[in-house]
Amino acid sequence: MSIISTDISKAVALLQAEDVVAIPTETVYGLAGNIFSEKAIKCVFETKQRPFFNPLIVHIASVAQLPNIVSYIPEKARLLADAFWPGPLTLVLPKQSIIPDVITAGKDTVAVRVPNHPITLKLLQQLDFPLAAPSANPFGSISPTTAQHVEDYFKHHIKMVLDGGACQRGIESTIIGFEGEAPIIYRLGSTAIEAIERVVGTIEIKNKEDIAPNAPGMLERHYAPSTQTILTDNISEAIKNNTEKRIGVLAFSTGCHHESIAFQIVLSQTKNDQEAASKLYDALHQLDKQNLDLIVAELLPDVGLGKSINDRLRRATVQP
Numbered sequence: 367m368s369i370i371s372t373d374i375s376k377a378v379a380l381l382q383a384e385d386v387v388a389i390p391t392e393t394v395y396g397l398a399g400n401i402f403s404e405k406a407i408k409c410v411f412e413t414k415q416r417p418f419f420n421p422l423i424v425h426i427a428s429v430a431q432l433p434n435i436v437s438y439i440p441e442k443a444r445l446l447a448d449a450f451w452p453g454p455l456t457l458v459l460p461k462q463s464i465i466p467d468v469i470t471a472g473k474d475t476v477a478v479r480v481p482n483h484p485i486t487l488k489l490l491q492q493l494d495f496p497l498a499a500p501s502a503n504p505f506g507s508i509s510p511t512t513a514q515h516v517e518d519y520f521k522h523h524i525k526m527v528l529d530g531g532a533c534q535r536g537i538e539s540t541i542i543g544f545e546g547e548a549p550i551i552y553r554l555g556s557t558a559i560e561a562i563e564r565v566v567g568t569i570e571i572k573n574k575e576d577i578a579p580n581a582p583g584m585l586e587r588h589y590a591p592s593t594q595t596i597l598t599d600n601i602s603e604a605i606k607n608n609t610e611k612r613i614g615v616l617a618f619s620t621g622c623h624h625e626s627i628a629f630q631i632v633l634s635q636t637k638n639d640q641e642a643a644s645k646l647y648d649a650l651h652q653l654d655k656q657n658l659d660l661i662v663a664e665l666l667p668d669v670g671l672g673k674s675i676n677d678r679l680r681r682a683t684v685q686p
């Protein structure tokens with residue numbers, strides 16, 4: 367029997383009973399539990415097989431709840447919250463003492479956001495606690511952007527996926543922390559750097575990739591298909607080097623013809639980076655199901671959401 371349902375009151379009841387429910391957001395589906403329930407949070411970590419040193423994002427219903435979660439709000443954090451919430455931007459700020467250590471992995475900061483999805487906002491408004499929600503995928507694998515993706519992963523582990531349709535943004539929130547009063551990007555995501563800079567001025571990026579740009583082995587393997595995947599800015603060339611293989615292609619805007627190509631997805635024929643982001647993970651899920659020997663993925667132009675998509679593709683192609 368399917369665990370997918372649109373019944374918000376059932377999700378409320380399960381969450382109040384310290385159970386875990388997968389919820390839709392505008393970015394990806396999350397695996398949600400009451401931040402104050404040790405039982406629920408333990409279940410989130412166990413279901414995902416996520417290491418305990420990796421902290422969770424707290425989801426709240428509105429910016430008005432922020433002072434319950436964090437003890438200090440720098441001026442630029444306030445500007446960002448006002449500009450982008452509800453939306454795909456997460457702020458990492460000093461935590462209030464009531465936030466449990468399991469949520470923050472013992473850190474004195476907490477990650478928090480107001481998601482922009484009508485069903486999950488309605489759900490949060492009916493609960494008297496915030497929800498911790500990491501992406502609803504086993505640790506390291508491709509994030510889910512439909513209720514079906516979550517069911518395929520966790521049908522035997524959780525009782526319910528709250529169905530909110532396909533996620534409109536399609537990649538995770540952009541994460542911003544602070545060094546003193548200065549904002550720093552910790553994770554590229556669905557809010558483009560250019561949009562952030564229009565609100566707070568030039569911002570530094572400390573994505574892990576930037577620390578070791580030429581050492582792919584240093585990257586954390588994440589968002590990864592189980593099929594071997596390579597990244598290129600020249601699809602034809604990559605195919606020529608692998609003609610004996612059954613190849614799947616993930617192209618940005620223009621498809622490619624070659625007899626070795628068994629399956630192909632074009633993310634946006636109009637070169638729209640938002641359309642490409644919204645289709646990215648579903649494309650990887652589909653490609654991974656085709657019994658391919660190799661996926662050849664094309665890098666996007668490195669601007670706007672192209673930067674965030676390239677970041678995900680780089681992590682997806684780190685060898686295990």
Ligand code: TXA
Pocket residue numbers: 391393394395396397420421422423454456458470473475476477481499500501502537538539541543552
């Ligand atoms: O779009 C999203 O952000 C989705 C949806 C479900 O909201 N959630 C998500 O969660 O991507 P997750 O757990 O897959 O990624 C959360 C990231 C992790 O890389 C974690 O290390 C970072 O947030 N994080 C959480 N708390 C932090 C903290 N206090 N300091 C630095 N990084 C933190």
Ligand code: MG
Pocket residue numbers: 500501509
């Ligand atoms: Mg994740």
